[in-house]
Amino acid sequence: STYPSTVDVRTGRSLDGLKLVVEGAFIPQCGNGTNLLIPLTGPISADDMTVTGAGAYLPNEDTSLSLLYDFEELEGDLDFLTRIVALTFYPAASGSPITLGEVEILGVSLPWNEVFANEGRGAKLTELATKYQKETNPSLSGSDTNPFSSTSISNEAVPASAKQGAAYKGFDLLTPADLSSEPVSYPVTDLDQAFVGGCHVPETDCKSSTSQDSKPQENGSEKYLNCLKSLAGPNMERNLHFLEAMKLEIERLQLNLSAAERDRALLSIGTDQASVNPNILLDESYMGRLYRVANILALLGQNALEDKAIGSIGLGKIKYNVIDFWNISRIGESCSRRMCEVRVKTKATISSSLMVSYKEGSESVFMCSQCKRKACRVCCAGGGALLLQNYIREEPNCNGLLSHSSQVDRTANHSVILDTVICKKCCHKIILDALALDYVRVLISSRRRARAYSAANMALDEVMGSSFLDGLPDRSHPYRNQQGVKVLEQLLSGEKSLAEFPFASFLHPVETAKDSAPFLSLLTPLDSGSWHSYWKAPLNTTSVDFVIVLDTLSDVKGVILIVSPCGYSEADAPMVQIRVSKKLEREERSFIGKWDVQSLISSSSEFYEPEKSGRDNKLPRHIKFPFTNPVRCRIVQITLSLPLQRPGSSSVNFDKDINLLSLDDTPFPQETRRSSFEAAMPRDPYLHAKRIVIAGSPANEEIGLRSSQSTDQINYINRLNQTPQLRFKVPIEAERLMYHDLVLEQYLPPSLPLLAGFQLDAFNAIKPRITHLLSSDADILDISITSLEDRHISPAVLCIQVSAIQEGKGSKMVPIAEYRLPETKPGTPMFFDFPKQIQTRRICFKLVGDVSAFADDTTEQDGSGFRAPPASLSLSNKIKLYHYSYNHYDT
Numbered sequence: 001s002t003y004p005s006t007v008d009v010r011t012g013r014s015l016d017g018l019k020l021v022v023e024g025a026f027i028p029q030c031g032n033g034t035n036l037l038i039p040l041t042g043p044i045s046a047d048d049m050t051v052t053g054a055g056a057y058l059p060n061e062d063t064s065l066s067l068l069y070d071f072e073e074l075e076g077d078l079d080f081l082t083r084i085v086a087l088t089f090y091p092a093a094s095g096s097p098i099t100l101g102e103v104e105i106l107g108v109s110l111p112w113n114e115v116f117a118n119e120g121r122g123a124k125l126t127e128l129a130t131k132y133q134k135e136t137n138p139s140l141s142g143s144d145t146n147p148f149s150s151t152s153i154s155n156e157a158v159p160a161s162a163k164q165g166a167a168y169k170g171f172d173l174l175t176p177a178d179l180s181s182e183p184v185s186y187p188v189t190d191l192d193q194a195f196v197g198g199c200h201v202p203e204t205d206c207k208s209s210t211s212q213d214s215k216p217q218e219n220g221s222e223k224y225l226n227c228l229k230s231l232a233g234p235n236m237e238r239n240l241h242f243l244e245a246m247k248l249e250i251e252r253l254q255l256n257l258s259a260a261e262r263d264r265a266l267l268s269i270g271t272d273q274a275s276v277n278p279n280i281l282l283d284e285s286y287m288g289r290l291y292r293v294a295n296i297l298a299l300l301g302q303n304a305l306e307d308k309a310i311g312s313i314g315l316g317k318i319k320y321n322v323i324d325f326w327n328i329s330r331i332g333e334s335c336s337r338r339m340c341e342v343r344v345k346t347k348a349t350i351s352s353s354l355m356v357s358y359k360e361g362s363e364s365v366f367m368c369s370q371c372k373r374k375a376c377r378v379c380c381a382g383g384g385a386l387l388l389q390n391y392i393r394e395e396p397n398c399n400g401l402l403s404h405s406s407q408v409d410r411t412a413n414h415s416v417i418l419d420t421v422i423c424k425k426c427c428h429k430i431i432l433d434a435l436a437l438d439y440v441r442v443l444i445s446s447r448r449r450a451r452a453y454s455a456a457n458m459a460l461d462e463v464m465g466s467s468f469l470d471g472l473p474d475r476s477h478p479y480r481n482q483q484g485v486k487v488l489e490q491l492l493s494g495e496k497s498l499a500e501f502p503f504a505s506f507l508h509p510v511e512t513a514k515d516s517a518p519f520l521s522l523l524t525p526l527d528s529g530s531w532h533s534y535w536k537a538p539l540n541t542t543s544v545d546f547v548i549v550l551d552t553l554s555d556v557k558g559v560i561l562i563v564s565p566c567g568y569s570e571a572d573a574p575m576v577q578i579r580v581s582k583k584l585e586r587e588e589r590s591f592i593g594k595w596d597v598q599s600l601i602s603s604s605s606e607f608y609e610p611e612k613s614g615r616d617n618k619l620p621r622h623i624k625f626p627f628t629n630p631v632r633c634r635i636v637q638i639t640l641s642l643p644l645q646r647p648g649s650s651s652v653n654f655d656k657d658i659n660l661l662s663l664d665d666t667p668f669p670q671e672t673r674r675s676s677f678e679a680a681m682p683r684d685p686y687l688h689a690k691r692i693v694i695a696g697s698p699a700n701e702e703i704g705l706r707s708s709q710s711t712d713q714i715n716y717i718n719r720l721n722q723t724p725q726l727r728f729k730v731p732i733e734a735e736r737l738m739y740h741d742l743v744l745e746q747y748l749p750p751s752l753p754l755l756a757g758f759q760l761d762a763f764n765a766i767k768p769r770i771t772h773l774l775s776s777d778a779d780i781l782d783i784s785i786t787s788l789e790d791r792h793i794s795p796a797v798l799c800i801q802v803s804a805i806q807e808g809k810g811s812k813m814v815p816i817a818e819y820r821l822p823e824t825k826p827g828t829p830m831f832f833d834f835p836k837q838i839q840t841r842r843i844c845f846k847l848v849g850d851v852s853a854f855a856d857d858t859t860e861q862d863g864s865g866f867r868a869p870p871a872s873l874s875l876s877n878k879i880k881l882y883h884y885s886y887n888h889y890d891t
Contacts, residue, residue: 002099003029004089005833009040013081014508015584019043021076025820027089028760028830036822037106039795042076048260049074051267065742066279067287067869068294069441070850071249073259073794078455080110081462081520083505083549092833108788110456112463112502116528129457220255221265227251227331228266228276236271245278246436247331253443278437284740286430291869293388294434294441295855298772300387301325301438323366323421326439327382335378339365342379342423370426381427382435386420389431441772448793463501463520464529488526491619492695495557499523499636499694503551507584507635510546513538513686522546522692526562526620534564536688543641544687553699555630556580559638561597562691563621565611572685573598574640576625580633589637595625598643620690632699640687727831730755730881741874742847746881754837758845759880760800764826765854765872767791796853797821798873800832804840813844821849826872831882845879 009022021040030036052072066072085105091098114122227248232238240248252262263273274280282290335343365374369386424432488497498504501523510519517533537544550556559578574597579589600623601607611621730753735746771790798821803813819832856870 002097003027003092004098004100005092006090007038008088008090009038010086010088011040011043011082012084013079014506015084016508018084018086022820026817026832028819028822028832030824030828030830034824034828036824038820038822039797041074041795041797042078044074044076048258051260051263052273065739065848065869066277066850066852067740068279068291068437069444069852070794070796071259071277071279072263072273073444073850075258075260075451075794078451078788078793080455080459082107108792109502110459115460116525125456125460128453129460220257221261221268223255224248224252224257224262225265225269228271230331236269240276240281242278242281242433243436245276245281246433246440247328248276249278249440250328250436250443251331253440253447256447288740290430290433290437293430294437295771297384297388297431297434297438298441298770301384302770304384304387323377323380323383325382325384326435326442327377327380328436328439329378333378336376338376339374340376340379341373342368342375342425344379344424366421368423368426369420370422373423375421375423379423379425380421381424381432383421384435384438385422385427385431388428388434389422438772445772445790448790449788452788452793462518464524465517465521465533487619488693491526491560491622491693495695496697497693498550498554498556498696498698499548499692500525504548504694507547507549508545510535511537511541511544516688519546522689523548524691526691526693532565534566534688534690536564536686539684539686541687543639546638546640546692548636548638548692548694550634550636550694551698553582553632553634554696555632555699556627556636556694556696557630558624558626558695559636560693560695561623561625561689562693563607563611563623564688564690566688567609567611567621568597568601568607569685570598572642572687573601574687575643577639577641578625579637579639580631581635581637582633584635589635590631592627592631593625596643597623622693630696636694638692640689642685642687726885727756727882728885730883732881737874737876740869741871741876742851742869744845744875744879746843746845746879748841748843748881750841752839753883754839755834755843755881756837756884757831757833757882758802759882760821760830760832761878762824762826762828762830763798763821763854763872763878764857765870766857767796767853768855771853771855791853794850796850798847798849798851798854801846801848802834802843803846804838804843806838806840816843837883843881845875847873847875 004027006024006026007022008020008024010018010020012018021043022038025038027036052074087103089098089100110125111121114120115125116122118126229236231240231244231248257265266273266276279287335345337343364377366377366380367373368375368380501520504523506519506523512519513536516536517529519535521529521533522535559576561576576595576597578592578594580592581589607621731749733747733749735744737744800819800821802816802819804816805811806814816838817835822830824830851869851873854870854873856872
């Protein structure tokens with residue numbers, strides 16, 4: 001067979017910086033024409049993988065599953081400048097050919113055209129970037145202020161992306177085009193106000209967590225451990241219950257600690273992270289009910305949010321109560337016991353250094369709508385508790401669940417309920433747990449969006465630098481953009497610009513001076529950024545290669561170099577060499593020509609003086625390097641180099657530069673000075689440029705890979721693919737489902753042939769958008785600035801772990817393999833071969849990964865409602881073993 005067996009995926013900005021994101025992912029055998037989608041995360045550090053244990057094979061039956069939320073979430077880098085995706089396919093048998101179908105890369109790009117034009121979402125992105133640049137202290141002391149107090153309402157919050165700064169290096173599979181994504185369910189375009197529909201945005205202490213700035217990270221870890229010890233005791237002698245573990249997670253997220261940083265802190269005191277994992281602190285039946293209630297709470301909260309937003313049209317800002325939607329009391333916060341009649345007990349104490357201020361919350365008194373007793377804010381449940389009262393049966397032990405199944409009344413106006421209060425003693429325990437779970441999900445979502453904002457801000461900075469924001473006022477005028485288009489048309493003389501960012505980019509990074517504009521700015525539109533900014537190489541760099549990858553195969557007719565505002569001197573006028581090719585290999589590049597810029601501009605004095613910024617009606621200073629004939633290519637290599645004998649060099653050549661017989665006062669050559677404002681200051685020459693423009697037209701014909709295959713090759717592959725499938729189903733004696741139907745054990749009869757693999761029918765689970773309440777008061781119909789949903793920032797990945805009891809290896813399960821599951825049409829049969837054929841009487845399949853990110857398709861539900869985990873992820877009747885009638889591994 002010619003099907004590929006496994007695949008490695010590497011991504012990066014350039015060929016020199018590719019990082020492994022998927023290694024050895026098994027590709028199932030499917031019918032012809034089957035579409036397989038492999039979800040990808042960003043590059044994850046090996047240290048994070050090790051400390052969290054994520055991705056490690058754990059055949060132990062007691063291994064916990066994250067059914068409520070992903071406790072061990074690994075945060076892959078987000079990078080909006082990812083341009084290269086390298087796929088390495090491996091055959092099923094060594095030396096056999098591989099047949100590949102169409103490969104497509106899916107992802108989300110920033111709206112670069114809108115960014116350069118300062119319009120739409122691009123204007124909002126630059127606005128956030130401006131706020132970040134002007135913010136003197138981007139970090140927030142989230143652990144030192146009450147995120148629920150009314151004082152936080154009036155304080156203008158710094159955007160999450162600004163708070164994170166360079167804490168996150170980003171990643172996403174991006175296409176170069178300006179893609180538009182479908183609308184997301186939660187808006188994240190405005191983080192200035194903390195409340196929406198009575199719902200408070202969780203504040204996070206977004207201090208940098210990079211290795212370059214370890215102090216905030218250490219402080220956050222210390223505060224987290226102090227919170228843990230306040231709950232479990234100084235010697236960790238007490239076990240945490242579910243709500244305590246959830247509050248600890250809230251503290252962790254508000255301290256801006258990732259799951260890996262939390263686990264490192266726990267390991268430093270010898271504590272197993274499983275002891276604080278809320279996913280394993282509940283019994284199976286209660287967890288299923290809690291999962292269901294939390295999902296309905298999110299839907300009801302969404303309805304209340306919409307009602308509140310619609311009802312506030314034309315009324316301006318709405319004043320919200322101190323009691324927000326969740327009202328989760330912080331660790332160490334207790335009842336005021338002054339006017340309160342409820343007096344909910346709190347067991348934990350905390351040191352004074354970690355106490356937070358709750359002035360208004362402790363002084364305010366509310367009336368419970370159920371028992372009519374006075375209650376302080378700590379003793380009140382969140383506003384979302386009343387939304388669930390009509391859906392929970394009045395049973396003390398909450399054995400019953402929803403009085404109306406999973407049907408949520410979307411027509412009722414729930415916003416009025418948020419104006420009333422219920423105390424915690426009148427509220428069911430499962431509701432309090434659901435509020436805490438929803439709040440943790442909101443904090444996780446806020447952290448993900450903050451990472452996306454930080455990655456977007458970093459991408460802006462690395463494309464245009466800080467000078468990009470300086471040019472915003474000029475670019476806000478429509479005539480400026482129109483004028484830039486006209487100037488480009490005159491410059492190209494009827495040709496098209498083929499190397500304009502984001503459609504083109506560099507194949508390799510370019511050496512850049514510290515005080516220079518980023519090298520990517522060389523490909524940006526002419527009217528973008530500040531006029532006085534330009535790229536320059538480090539002083540000691542005498543030659544630089546710009547290897548530019550065009551958007552498509554094109555007929556290139558020439559290269560245009562836009563001269564820097566500082567102009568040239570006789571010392572730094574470069575030599576220019578151009579090579580082109582259709583392939584990546586350097587050996588394939590054909591030499592086009594070599595030009596001496598000094599000789600080209602010697603007759604024009606305007607190139608030797610600084611350019612004034614008011615050239616609105618003139619073309620920018622430029623030098624054209626025309627080709628003799630159009631050249632069809634995809635890659636253009638432009639080499640700039642300083643001349644070997646440069647008059648302005650401060651170095652001395654004792655063979656040629658010194659004349660000992662000269663009658664001059666000094667035999668040493670005089671340094672060349674600029675005829676510009678720098679004329680009085682000699683300086684070392686360096687390479688520099690403003691923009692690079694490649695003129696030509698896209699090729700009319702596409703690359704014909706099919707024609708490169710001979711008829712004999714095609715017939716040979718067709719014969720291999722027409723080999724009959726000799727798989728035979730293996731009968732089983734019995735099977736057992738465990739752990740919410742996510743673990744399947746099969747018992748086989750004796751004297752069976754060697755097992756070759758298993759068939760899995762694709763799940764019909766979906767990734768719902770509404771998994772928690774929204775956390776912004778922006779337009780509910782608005783979309784994210786970055787167009788990234790939670791499922792894009794941290795894509796959920798499912799895997800099947802296979803283990804078996806093999807003869808001669810005892811009675812313990814032996815790992816066989818772990819199979820990363822692609823997404824495909826529900827019910828599609830996928831065949832996974834084992835690495836080698838095995839003989840066993842008992843085999844186990846375990847579904848692992850971010851199970852909490854999936855849900856049943858509500859359009860296909862039979863009234864059973866939400867389930868933890870979704871019924872569509874059940875392994876019941878989904879797996880069938882098979883064997884081959886021949887030694888498949890030797891063919």
